[in-house]
Amino acid sequence: MKHLALANTINKFVINKSELYEYKDSIASKGVSDTLEGCLNFCTCDGKSKSLFEIDSVVDYLHDELNTGHWSDVPINVRRCFSVASFAKMLIMLQTASEFSLELLQKALKCIDLGLLLGAPLNENSDLLTDIAKYLSCKISELNNSVIVFNTVKRLKLDEDLIIYNNLNAKEINYEECPSMELFDKIYFKAKIPVKLKSCMKHWPASTKWLDVNYILKIAGDRTVPIEIGSHYVDENWSQKLMTLKDFIHKHYLSDDDGDIGYLAQHNLFEQISELKNDICIPEYCALSLDYDNCIEPDINAWFGPKGTVSPLHFDPKDNILAQVYGTKQIILFSSEDTKYLYPHESNLLFNTSQVDPINPNLLLHEEFTKATMYKCLLEPGDMLYIPLKWWHHVTALDKSFSVSFWWK
Numbered sequence: 079m080k081h082l083a084l085a086n087t088i089n090k091f092v093i094n095k096s097e098l099y100e101y102k103d104s105i106a107s108k109g110v111s112d113t114l115e116g117c118l119n120f121c122t123c124d125g126k127s128k129s130l131f132e133i134d135s136v137v138d139y140l141h142d143e144l145n146t147g148h149w150s151d152v153p154i155n156v157r158r159c160f161s162v163a164s165f166a167k168m169l170i171m172l173q174t175a176s177e178f179s180l181e182l183l184q185k186a187l188k189c190i191d192l193g194l195l196l197g198a199p200l201n202e203n204s205d206l207l208t209d210i211a212k213y214l215s216c217k218i219s220e221l222n223n224s225v226i227v228f229n230t231v232k233r234l235k236l237d238e239d240l241i242i243y244n245n246l247n248a249k250e251i252n253y254e255e256c257p258s259m260e261l262f263d264k265i266y267f268k269a270k271i272p273v274k275l276k277s278c279m280k281h282w283p284a285s286t287k288w289l290d291v292n293y294i295l296k297i298a299g300d301r302t303v304p305i306e307i308g309s310h311y312v313d314e315n316w317s318q319k320l321m322t323l324k325d326f327i328h329k330h331y332l333s334d335d336d337g338d339i340g341y342l343a344q345h346n347l348f349e350q351i352s353e354l355k356n357d358i359c360i361p362e363y364c365a366l367s368l369d370y371d372n373c374i375e376p377d378i379n380a381w382f383g384p385k386g387t388v389s390p391l392h393f394d395p396k397d398n399i400l401a402q403v404y405g406t407k408q409i410i411l412f413s414s415e416d417t418k419y420l421y422p423h424e425s426n427l428l429f430n431t432s433q434v435d436p437i438n439p440n441l442l443l444h445e446e447f448t449k450a451t452m453y454k455c456l457l458e459p460g461d462m463l464y465i466p467l468k469w470w471h472h473v474t475a476l477d478k479s480f481s482v483s484f485w486w487k
């Protein structure tokens with residue numbers, strides 16, 4: 079029975095079995111906590127048989143807990159408990175299935191991905207879900223060799239977009255060919271001046287490997303990721319959906335129809351899918367002021383989408399290096415000193431986002447905007463852009479694009 083053998087193998091990924099039971103006391107309901115305990119007994123120790131229905135009730139209960147109130151107020155142990163319950167659900171799914179199939183593995187992987195996305199790493203079994211996801215993903219691609227060959231990324235015609243870019247009344251950002259740390263530090267980093275860094279990504283495996291979307295499909299096609307749907311995050315029709323990368327690539331990335339824009343935006347894809355992390359390199363410049371001795375890494379996020387994704391004018395609280403793996407992005411910037419001309423939203427949630435669309439400003443509403451000094455930059459494959467903390471930026475993808483941002487301080 080292949081699925082039972084698989085469940086046994088996966089069970090061996092657990093380093094400390096007793097840790098799995100540690101977080102159940104953070105569940106307010108005794109009944110739910112007991113059900114989780116029973117399910118763990120069944121899936122890890124041959125305890126009394128449990129059904130998918132029982133573990134589903136635990137997962138659903140915890141899911142509600144995670145979605146009540148503000149995300150940052152959810153106790154970490156409740157999130158860990160969600161990871162444990164997702165693990166148990168995946169095992170029970172394998173143990174109780176009537177037959178082994180590709181679909182079964184895909185469902186099991188989805189369950190682990192939800193545990194990764196909404197849960198939290200355990201203390202002693204910190205890589206448990208990441209390693210299981212990697213293992214299941216490999217098994218799925220062994221079974222599913224029928225990867226369809228799509229065109230690799232080509233440079234699209236940018237002419238029309240370039241006319242818009244050239245007509246922007248803005249100062250071009252400086253660029254440097256792979257500057258030394260000293261030069262970058264002295265001229266740009268200390269002075270908090272943005273700069274385009276050219277030729278610094280030649281050694282990234284991603285620069286060649288990711289051009290072929292089949293590579294991403296093969297490694298990660300069945301992984302569930304959060305996708306932003308809609309023209310941009312301030313738009314009233316904007317929403318977020320969880321879907322597999324495969325569905326995202328087919329429905330939003332490769333499809334040329336004018337349907338909803340989908341954007342895998344600001345997601346730490348590399349923590350979720352460690353194989354992809356091997357293809358990128360943390361820019362050396364991030365060592366400036368980062369506490370490497372204490373192993374503090376930058377926050378690394380993926381930005382993967384079709385032509386036309388827009389990140390509205392906003393600023394972030396950390397220094398940023400935005401690395402362009404492929405595709406071209408138009409970036410408009412303003413210094414933090416010009417905030418007074420940029421009409422930030424008044425709500426607490428959007429205080430870092432401007433109400434002005436810098437490409438089509440409504441000067442009747444935002445007349446002070448003309449006093450702001452606009453900077454612009456065309457970020458092409460292999461370019462990185464240093465965006466100092468609190469600098470405003472507005473980003474438009476001019477063709478299919480994959481960027482990686484490194485926020486650090």
Ligand SMILES: O=C(O)CCC(=O)C(=O)O
Nearest residue numbers: 381389394400473481483
């Ligand atoms: O590339 C984008 O769409 C936005 C990137 C961004 O805002 C960032 O890296 O902070």
Ligand SMILES: [Fe+2]
Nearest residue numbers: 392393394471
């Ligand atoms: Fe940003």
